[in-house]
Amino acid sequence: MKNKLKLLLAIGAIGIVLTGCFDNNKHEGMDHSNMNKNEQKEALTNTTKPKQEPNTAMLTKQTPVVNGKEYTITAQASNLKVSNDKTLPVWTFNNSVPGPEIRVKVGDTVKINLKNELEEPVSIHWHGYPVPNAMDGIPGVTQDAVVAGKTFTYEFKATVPGTYWYHSHQDSVNQLDKGLYGTFIVEDPNESYDRDYTLVLDEWMSSGSMDMGKEAEGESSNHDMGNMEGMDHSQMGHSQSDSNEMEGMDHSKMNMGDMGGHDMSMYDLFTINGKSGDAINKLVVKEGDKVRIRLINAGYITHTMHLHGHEFKIIASDGQPVNSPAVITDQGISIAPGERYDIEFTANNPGNWLLEEHGKDERVKNMRTVIAYEGVTAQTDASNAKEQLPAFDLTNYGKQAQTKFSLNQKFDQDVLMNLNTEMKDGKMVYTINGKVFPDTDRIKVDKGEKVKVTFVNKSMKDDHPMHLHGHFFQVLSRNGNPLEGSPVIKDTLNVKPGEEYVIAFEADNPGDWMFHCHDLHHAADGMVTDVMYNGYKSNYIPDPSVGNKPE
Structure with missing residues (x-):
């Protein structure tokens, strides 16, 4: 990991692929994977290439990057123009940040070829998706990181619809910071929307400290x-x-x-899909449209988003549907690192309305986009980011339904995870039950076991968004109070200082799975454990020469 990187600087302004193939003559939705063709090979390939839609359709309706089942994703260095006056050096998948949005349908067998044109090894983890263990993308655990000039193929079946994302899990605290992430959408054949937008939230250092x-x-x-x-x-x-x-x-x-x-x-520069402030693409709608917006937090800071001018529903959390979601308005949706929230609304209030981050911090003013109605020239409504706003509470939303788990049932294991910030040997670390990885206590399970986990955040100031690989879990209680609304099924749960949550999962996906804080600074400094299946044997043997770094 000490080799110097030979750098390719992108020519001109490099923007962001919002969902893929848009009219390159327009600023909105530029497809940068097709820029600088003399310097770069085609980064995303599809074995069954679709017809291009007319440009007019592309400008008014988001479309997937490709509609096939096989993709090539290339890790490479580039520059990201986040605004007219700020360009950042980044690492990318397919020369864009976020990387290409992969859209598939339930039942598809997906094949993704990861090609590495960086000099540092990389991997891809499919965040939130229950892939087979060998496809989880954890260097030194499920595979070797992909070294310079090599390719690794991920292949799995899309079985669960929803909003997910992918990112490098090799030295992830650094590689995510540099831009190695993208979105993974599995479409439900029973759902249909006139507009379906994916927005990735992130934060950067505008100082240019990563100046290439x-x-x-x-x-x-x-x-x-x-x-x-x-x-x-x-x-x-x-x-x-x-x-x-x-x-x-x-x-x-x-x-x-x-x-x-x-x-x-x-982190003083906030972005949506790799753009900041006025450079962020507008979300174009037409009156009467049924609109879905998928919000994904790829950063390390919780962002609270507010949709102006419309009633809306929270229809999914971490890709999993909410039962009978109620119509709400003017509530702040807090999205912690690694979490996803999907909102749905009807475009029934013509104008230009903000979807913006809410908070008193000066940084939030640049995390905003505009819901722009076709043919409407009205001025965009004013920001109210600093006004008091009720907080959306997922634990008391929607209606109850039959679930797999309850607080009253018998569990095969009852695990306590005290999460804390501590000083050890003169260094600040993040602990689980007083221990740091790799010395944390593994959760060893047999297939079919039902496991209850209690999170207690003993840190004074730090949130801990806890993420379990390879499984979904159900949230049963918060601070001793059983959930009263819809069943909450997640893969990432933010535990704030002083909070206690009880969750439960079924050991239904054999393997060796990481369980860690998705503020990756915390994971890198110790807040990691594993869920390990008894008797599971992998054919993978780590190569000590690669420099695998799973966190």
């Missing part, structure tokens, strides 16, 4: 994108005033200062 320009000119830099020691975000703890001095700093030796853990104010 010096490297391209032959100069050296301590924060070389290929030298992970010089750009280790796993132990960062800055105040905002530090961010102008980020260049060349060895983040691996930084002290987080107090029991509040990481100071996330260094």
Whole structure:
């Protein structure tokens, strides 16, 4: 992991693929996977290439990147133009951030070829999706990371509809920060929408601390994108005033200062689909449209989103449907790292309406897009991001229904996970029951067992969005109170300081599965364990020369 990266700088303004093939003459929805053709091969291939829709249709309705079942995704270095005055050096899948949106239908067998044109090894983890263990993309656990110039093929059947995403799980705290993620949508044949938008939320350091320009000119830099020691975000703890001095700093030796853990104010630039502020593409609708918006948090900060001017429903959380969702309005939807929320509304209020982050922090003003009605020239409504707004509560929403688990039933295992921020040997770490990975206690299960887990967040300031690979779990209670609304089925659950949640899952997918905090700074500093199936044997043997780094 100490090889220097030979850098390719993209020519001109590199934007973002919102869902794929749009009119390249328009700023909205630019397909950057087709830019700089002299420098790059076609990054996304499809064995059954669809017909191009007319450009007019592309501009008014989001379309999938491709409609086939086999894809090639290429990891490569590039630049991301997040706004007219800010371009960031990034790592990409198919020369875009987010990477291409993969859309398939229930029943499809999906084949994804990951090709690595970076000098650092990479992988793909299918976040939230119950793939077979060998396809989970965990270096050193389920596969070797894909080294420079090599290809690895992921293949699995799409069985569960919903909103998911994919990202590198090799040194993930750094590689996600650099842009190695995309979206994975499994369409339900029983659902139909006039507009179906996917919005990926993220945050960046505008200081340009990951500046690849010096490297391209032959100069050296301590924060070389290929030298992970010089750009280790796993132990960062800055105040905002530090961010102008980020260049060349060895983040691996930084002290987080107090029991509040990481100071996330260094991330001062918020984006939606790789764009910030006025550069973010509008979401075009027509009066009467049935609209679905899929919100995915690929960053490390919780973002609270607010839809103006419309009643709406929360129809899914982490891809799993909400039973009988009620119509609500003017509520803030808090989306923690790794979580997804799908909202649905009818476009029945012509105008130009904001979908924006809500909060008092100055950074939130650039995380906004516009719901723009066709043919309407009215001025966009004013932001009210700093006004008081009721918080949406998923644990008391929708209607109860029959579920697999209840608090009263007998479980095969009852696991306690105390989550904490602690000092050990002069270093701030994140612990499960006082231990850090790899010394945390594994959860060992037999296939078919029903497992109850209690999360208790003992950290003073840190949220812990806990993510279980390979399984969905049901949330049974919060702070001792049973859930009263729809059954809540998730794969990522945010546990705030002082909170206690009880969840349950069935051991129905044999393998060796990670269970960790999806603030990946916390995972990199210890908050990881495993769910391990007794008797499970993998044919995979790690190659010690690869430099596998699963977190």
